[in-house]
Amino acid sequence: MKRLFIAVKLNLAKNIINDFSEIKNIFSTERIKWVNFNQLHITLKFLGDTEPELIPEIKSILTKVANNFSGLTLHLKGVGVFKNFKNPRVLWVGIEKNIILKNLQREIDKNLSLIGIPSENREFNPHLTLGRIKYINNKKKFIDFILKNSNRSFTEININEFYLIESILRKEGPIYIDLERFPLHL
Numbered sequence: 661m662k663r664l665f666i667a668v669k670l671n672l673a674k675n676i677i678n679d680f681s682e683i684k685n686i687f688s689t690e691r692i693k694w695v696n697f698n699q700l701h702i703t704l705k706f707l708g709d710t711e712p713e714l715i716p717e718i719k720s721i722l723t724k725v726a727n728n729f730s731g732l733t734l735h736l737k738g739v740g741v742f743k744n745f746k747n748p749r750v751l752w753v754g755i756e757k758n759i760i761l762k763n764l765q766r767e768i769d770k771n772l773s774l775i776g777i778p779s780e781n782r783e784f785n786p787h788l789t790l791g792r793i794k795y796i797n798n799k800k801k802f803i804d805f806i807l808k809n810s811n812r813s814f815t816e817i818n819i820n821e822f823y824l825i826e827s828i829l830r831k832e833g834p835i836y837i838d839l840e841r842f843p844l845h846l
Contacts, residue, residue: 661709663827664839666722666768667701668734668761668819670788676736676815680753680790683739686805691794692751699836702734702755702786704765704822707777714775715824719840721771722824726842728767732760736788736814745803748793753814755786764822820844 672680677697684694710718738754755761765784773779796802821844826837 662712662715663829664707664710664715664718665703665825665827666705666707666822667703667825668822669701670817672697672700672817673815679814683751683790683805687751687791687802690796690798690802692791692796693794693833694791695789696833699834700788700790701825701836702761702788705768705772705780707772710777715839717775718772718777719824721775722768722822722840722842725764725767725771726822727845729760729764729844731818731820731844732758732764734758734761734786734817734819736817738811739806739809740787741793741806745799745806748796748802750789751791751793752787752789755788758786761786761819 680697707718735756735758736753737756740752740754741748742750742752762784765786769779822842824839824842826839828835828837
């Protein structure tokens with residue numbers, strides 16, 4: 661079995677790396693496991709443990725989907741947390757609503773369901789995970805920062821492709837291996 665996901669990878673400009681580094685520095689004394697900036701991505705679909713024999717069929721489906729979409733521009737906007745302020749688990753930067761991205765995710769989900777990969781039950785919520793929160797000592801400072809930056813505008817990023825990626829979990833952090841690149845063609 662291979663642990664797979666489909667994602668848009670980001671090549672971040674120096675200014676956005678500086679913005680994210682600033683956030684990391686503000687919370688450097690907190691127990692947050694930060695994502696390497698070169699591994700930041702927007703997950704379109706998490707496949708989880710997948711039989712290797714299914715991979716050629718997945719690639720074929722993803723190629724067909726990619727051929728029906730053009731490149732797009734995403735706007736990074738807002739900072740937030742998953743679970744909630746009482747029990748924050750993930751610190752993220754949001755992606756402004758984008759109908760093309762939503763349609764791309766929906767088509768991937770729909771077409772993979774035809775070969776038995778379950779559809780997502782929850783609403784697509786595109787984001788960049790900056791860090792996984794272990795514990796926040798200064799919750800007031802943390803919550804104040806999130807509220808102050810909930811609509812912060814970061815930058816725009818052009819997207820021309822997505823990837824099928826294998827994730828190998830390690831104690832030091834995951835290793836991502838690109839299995840296939842899917843250029844957006846229209």
